[in-house]
Amino acid sequence: MGHGVSSDTTGHTIVEQNSNEHYLGLVNFGNTCYCNSVLQALYFCKPFRERVLNYRSTQKSKKENLLTCLADLFHMIISGKRRTGALQPKKFINKLRKENSTFDNDMQQDAHEFLNHLLNTCADILLAERKEEKEKHDKQRNKANVVAVINNYGQPNGDGQYIRTSININGNNDMAVANTPIEDTWIHELFQGTLVSTTKCLNCETV
Known part of the structure; x- marks a missing residue:
């Protein structure tokens, strides 16, 4: 059994009081025991669990997918009032099928x-x-650059004459998300x- 869990002589599960x-x-x-066993193993892989729950709390899209269903399942487990018993992963199973x-x-x-x-899909x-x-x-960014070009085109110089001002559209002020490798995820x-x-x-x- 996992840390914080033991059983008495009758076989009933006992959860230690200092376990959260x-x-x-x-x-x-x-x-679906093949699915349940994998879900249990992944849930007790704490780095994975934390990333999944963090994804749920920071998710912007409302579109339901296998990852959102997994995150909802983990949230149900960790936020439930009961610390032992059984849970029905019906939403996740339905989405998987x-x-x-x-x-x-x-x-x-x-x-x-x-x-x-599951991991490849996530x-x-x-x-x-x-x-x-x-x-x-x-x-x-491109829209902002176009506006900047329009606003800076034909600015007057010190003699009152208009000159063309060039704008570096491909500047180095990109946000971090633009420079983040697409192929790198927490999975x-x-x-x-x-x-x-x-x-x-x-x-x-x-082979």
Whole structure:
């Protein structure tokens, strides 16, 4: 059992009083134990949990996706009044099944494949949001530069004559978001890149 959890002679779970953790099980929705086990492992990976909860608190987009559903699930666990018991991850499971037909059934699935899918999907979501933010910033910056060119065109000099003033549109005053590498997300930082699965033939060793 996790730190702060023990059991008595009857098998009932006992949570130590000095523990602030919430130890909630996840209800099985037709062989979703592969999913529940991965979600539990990721929840108790504190760096990942903190990033997911921080994403929820700072998220600007209202669009629902697998990452927002995961963040809502983590928030339900950590903010709930009960520290033990069971929780229904219905919203997350429904979103998972809707977005990927592989998991849209009551069959048992491979936990490692689900982990790959979840982390890669979350990374793709973060990349798409960062790209959208960068494009939005670039558009606003270009608009501001056009206004600056118009305002500075034909400024009078000391003799009262008008001269053309050039503006460096590609200046070095870009905001940090414009210089941030798009491929770098906290998923990559925590898990060192994209997880992939390979299958090798036992006879010819062909991948």
